[in-house]
Amino acid sequence: MRTLVTWCPDWPLVAAGLDGVPAAVLRANRVVATSAPARREGVRLRQRRREAEAICPGIVIVPEDPVRDLRAFEPVVAAVGELTPLVELTRPGVCSLPVRGPARYFGGEEALACRLRDVVGKVSRQRARIGIADSAFAARLAARHDLIVPAGETAGWLARLPVGVLGPPELVELLERLGLHRVGDFTALDEATVGSRFGSEGVRAHRMGRGFDTEVLSLNDPPPDMTVSRELEEPVDQVDVVAFLAAGLAEELVGRLAPHGLACTRLLVEAATEHGEELSRWWRAEQPFTQRAMVDRVRWQLEGWLSAGPGAPGAPTSGVMSIRLSAGEVIPEEGRQLGIFGEPAEVRQRVERQVARIQSLLGHEAVGTAVAVGARGPAEQVCFVPFGETREEPASVRHPWPGRLPSPAPAVVYPVRLSVAVLGADGSEVGVTGRGRCTAEPAVVDLGGVGRAGNGGSGGGGGERRHGGGRRSVVGWAGPWPAEERWWDPHTARRRARLQVQLEDGSAHVLVLEGGRWRLEATYD
């Protein structure tokens, strides 16, 4: 979804009123935000307090205080909310909104960005950076460069960025060690390959890198069971008490989503006061909310509302009567999911462990499961999928596949198809006309080399060698079933015709004619 992100740089310093002097914000004795003058002196993120003070004597150090930051940012959000009601907070200093509607209203993305810059500038006296791109993730990156990425060019723009922007540090480190330094290097890999090597986290990063939003299950109107609320018996205006209640609610919400294998990426925090005021704010997560992250957001939000002094815009005038949290967007959280097939997780784990052992012996592609796909030939109706990989949704099995052999299916399908001859009573080759008729009644099948040639190679075992070869007379036959496949594409088009035959020795086979040659495709064994 095309998204706009507004970013006010160094917001924690702005909120503390220290953006014009050398200053830094500290968490656990490490610098987490700096002002521009401090950066010019050489203060960097993640430095210790002592290092920062050594580099820049006289630096003003303040502890981190998200509530203060949020309280200062509230007027900005409120002002942006005047332009569009769909604004979502990511963290103090950063908010996002869907572009489509507002851009149309204000006459283009460029005009919308200008307008926002004006509004934010007027409220905060800061120059906001604005990024627009095709996904929320890309828009956040674009905001760093104050850039509007034209529609459809997001993937190309992201491809040039270093792979570090994708997030998870372990993943990024691994990718760099593998020599994938740009996002484009990573996204050039096949998604299935990424999935089997890096798991769901890798697939998510891969999607983000290609300019897609993370998979969203429901866009709007969260179903009722994704909402938790608490009514208070009497209005509460102590910040601590409300925050404590809200933290409990956040835990409840996470606990409700987890059994469904879901995690929330967008959260609506609502509060109603005794005077009937209704406060609400959307939060958007950069990574899916963990319980801790959700509790933090909710606490900041409620503390931000309640601790704003009376008379501040949007501040409640009385105690809170009810609190409500809703998950706006949920995505599959595969990290905690139970068995895919609904079986006890240990069985699946046991299988996975042993499969890993076999893969270490024979290679990744050697072990797999089969997935039914829609097709005509008995060999193409299932697709071998190496274990641990996922395949894109294949052509549907339920579609009609004219020319498909009816059930029952043959029990042996030869990986290597040997040539056979199908002869009529007069000894001439049997063919199939353009109208799907046999040119003569099949009377004899010459299994020729079948059974003698080294079919299938070593370990091929199986059913290939059983028929002694030679000529057999036909006691029953049906067909042909002509199959014209992909006739619209000259490169992959195939014309085939299949014949069911039963021979004098009781065996039954599927023969396939393609390009004027009959081959033994399968046996009813």
Add this chain to the structure above:
Amino acid sequence: MCSYTLAMAALADLALTPVLASERLLPVTAALEAALPQRGIQRGSTVLVTAEGVPGCTSLALELLVGISMSGSWCAVAGYPGLGLVAASERGLELSRLLLVPDPGDPERCQRVVAALFDAVDAVLLVPPRSIRPADARWLAVRARDRHSVLMVLDREMSWTGPADLRCSVTASSWSGLGKGYGLLRSHSMEIEVTGRGAAARPRRVSVSLSA
């Protein structure tokens, strides 16, 4: 570690996973119940599936596997790249619980692969490499017993030299429904003879009809 300690560790391992008598039997489909002395396949046993010069070997092996798969177990097929999976799925084999190892490699590697499969699934259908040695075949059967898993050997060429608790062979097989230029293959009937050890010592002959 001395072999005594290893043996004790193995015993302790077994003691931790007790198996009830009823759980020791894996179910088979109704068509085959009459053919098997216990109306099921004993866990840990080795089942040999052969055919005496007639087709039907694969169908019988699939039918045996289907019963096990339908009860919720995982199954595996090793060394049989030509197995018709559509046929398997039509008969009720759950493909998502079926591990496939089309080419398990040379006999030595194949042995390790099958041993790993015993730890993973309840039944393994193996088309043994031609050059498998009698000692290796015996080792696989013992391993299956240890792991309470069924080793099902599909052996057309009668080359399996290892032990077998049950020996199921197709003695006759015929398809019906197909005429000269009309009709379709519809139903498959087989004559099956089951012999084996213990309760299965007396041969049983049944005819089985599998229709679409």
